[in-house]
Amino acid sequence: xxHRGRDSRPFLFxxxxxxxVWVGFVKQTIVGDLNLLNSSFMEHTxxxxxxxxxxxxxxxxxxxxxxSAAIANLxxxxxxxxxxxxxxxxxxxxxxxxxxxxxxxGLMRSVLNRRKPRxxxxxxxxxxxxxxxxxxxDFIRTNVDGTFALLEEARAYWESLNGSDRTEFRLLxxxxxxxxxxxxxxxxxxSETTPYAPNSPYAATKAASDHLVRAYHHTYGLPVLTTNCSxxxxxxxxxxxxxPLMILNAHNHKPLPVYGDGQNVRDxxxxxxxxxxxxxxxxxxxxxxxxxxxxxxxxxxxEIVETICDLVDEIAGRRGxxxxxxxxxxxxxxxxxxxxxxxxxxxxxxxxxxxxxxFESGISKxxxxxxxxxxxxxxxxxxxxxxxxxxxxxx
Ligand code: NAD
Ligand code: TYD
Numbered sequence: 516x517x518h519r520g521r522d523s524r525p526f527l528f529x530x531x532x533x534x535x536v537w538v539g540f541v542k543q544t545i546v547g548d549l550n551l552l553n554s555s556f557m558e559h560t561x562x563x564x565x566x567x568x569x570x571x572x573x574x575x576x577x578x579x580x581x582x583s584a585a586i587a588n589l590x591x592x593x594x595x596x597x598x599x600x601x602x603x604x605x606x607x608x609x610x611x612x613x614x615x616x617x618x619x620x621g622l623m624r625s626v627l628n629r630r631k632p633r634x635x636x637x638x639x640x641x642x643x644x645x646x647x648x649x650x651x652x653d654f655i656r657t658n659v660d661g662t663f664a665l666l667e668e669a670r671a672y673w674e675s676l677n678g679s680d681r682t683e684f685r686l687l688x689x690x691x692x693x694x695x696x697x698x699x700x701x702x703x704x705x706s707e708t709t710p711y712a713p714n715s716p717y718a719a720t721k722a723a724s725d726h727l728v729r730a731y732h733h734t735y736g737l738p739v740l741t742t743n744c745s746x747x748x749x750x751x752x753x754x755x756x757x758x759p760l761m762i763l764n765a766h767n768h769k770p771l772p773v774y775g776d777g778q779n780v781r782d783x784x785x786x787x788x789x790x791x792x793x794x795x796x797x798x799x800x801x802x803x804x805x806x807x808x809x810x811x812x813x814x815x816x817x818e819i820v821e822t823i824c825d826l827v828d829e830i831a832g833r834r835g836x837x838x839x840x841x842x843x844x845x846x847x848x849x850x851x852x853x854x855x856x857x858x859x860x861x862x863x864x865x866x867x868x869x870x871x872x873x874f875e876s877g878i879s880k881x882x883x884x885x886x887x888x889x890x891x892x893x894x895x896x897x898x899x900x901x902x903x904x905x906x907x908x909x910x
Contacts, residue, residue: 560585561797562632564617564665565639567592569752570689570786572600574636575610577790585609587630589623591616591657594899595642599891600751617661623668634685634797635669637662640721643755644693645907647717648849658720659727662688666731673737687740687797688728692782692809693718694743697852704782704856705743707805714850725805732803740800742793744808745857748877749786750884753895755903757781758878761820762885763892765827765838772908775847777817780854784810785877788870795868806866809857812874817842819878826882845908 561578565571566588575586585608590596592614604610611630615622617639639661641647641654666686673684695705696712713722731737748758764771792808800806824838862868872880885892 559583560587560630560632562587562589562626562630562635564589564635564637565596566590567596567598567600567612568638568642569595569749570747570789571638572597572751573749573786574638574790574793575601576604577787578794579604579607579610581794583609584633585611587611587613587626587632589613589615589617589626590639593641593653594903595753597751597753597891597895599894616657618656618664620664620668623665624671627668627672631680633680633683634687635665636687636689636793636797637665638689639665640689640724642717643753644715644717645755645848646903647715647720649907651716651720654716654720658717659723662724662727666727666737670731670735670737682738685738685740685797685800685802686728687742687793687800688725689793690725690741690743691718691721692743692745692807692855692857693852694722694725695855698854698856700854702854702856704809704858705807706858707743707807707861714852729805738802740796740802741805742796742808743805743857744789744792745782745784745810745855747784747786747789749881750888751891752786754885754892754900757816757819758823758881759885761823762827762882763896765824765841766831766886768834768838768841770843771820771824771838771841772843772845773816773820774845775851777815777820777842777844778853779816779851780813780856781816781819782809782856783812783814783819783874783877784808784870785872785881788872791871792862792868795866796862799866801865806862807857807859808862808868809859810870810874811857811859812870813854813856814874822878823882826879827886830883830886 561584563571563575563586566575567590575588578586613626640658647654669686676684692705694711694713695709696714711722713719725741728739728741732739752759754760754763761771789808796806820842821839828838
């Protein structure tokens, strides 16, 4: 059973294997055939992979609000996937959740043939650098093998299409700035032509997936688009990543573990801006091109943590001293990239996209969201999460 929220309202779900599909609601299950959901309102479907994660769920909510397409969300629901993020739309007829793995080719084939999407937006990935250092296996399996399986099935599906269905089909692959490696303090920001130099197992698997996507365009003509984005922040981000971890620890008066000297630089982008950029690239991007997406917003880690401390003090009130006193410098991440910065001028020049949110407005909204959504936080910071924090920060 795949619905992990506490909401007891009826919830459409699908569990599928290569030969059978079970469709139903939480309280009522129907065993049916593959045509059950194949009605006309789903003609313009976008298949989203990894849509229960941080960026994917924000993207689905954004698309449901701004576009008339139906969305099929295929997600394995790893520790990072949370259907609670999508509760607001879980009952909408145009939304369907499919529980499954992108590496399951039979499943991918049956979903593609049943839903006949006009586009695939591929978010599904293992995404946390620290986890990739502790155990890269899942990263190879999902980011490399999984993307390969998705590409093979997407190619077969696309080759079966005719006319405008075939010319209009797109596969948009969501990637990261980390594939470009690390910049020195005075280096120019990464552009679309910067050579790849991934340093962490996470970055290496994303680079491999980018190369596969590129090869499927050059070799087979698959109409792909690739976006490489900088660090995102906003609602629904799993609190293993810097910003939500620091917000929650600061709120709970726990130590704030800053790696190394805290002078590493990241280029931060509010997640809604990223979702808008993806929607624009999907609609108007040139096939086979890559687009860098960034916030024009370079910040040192220590500055981010101090800003969070001050905001939490202001919103939740102080108990004793400033939360800045909780900042604790800890052992650095192995191979820690010093600086990332994105030159996002191509997407602005060609497609007219620029981020709307400033860092000040975005971080303030984000801190307020985490402090307000205690149920969500309680849900995701359960046993598995506590175990990760204990193992990772005790060594
Ligand atoms: P996330 O870890 O929050 O979510 C990943 C989602 O993918 C989860 O819902 C998970 O259940 C699902 N998933 C994992 N393995 C799967 C599999 N084998 N089959 C189906 N689903 C699977 O990640 P995120 O932060 O939302 O990132 C989404 C994408 O954006 C990733 O490809 C990531 O590399 C990229 N990206 C992220 C950032 C960032 O700052 N978070 C920045 C740039 C690019
Ligand atoms: P993270 O959110 O893991 O994103 P990424 O590694 O993909 O950039 O980390 C952002 C920065 O924050 C990175 O330089 C590592 C640093 N960091 C800490 O200093 N302490 C922490 O506890 C975490 C999770 C990250």
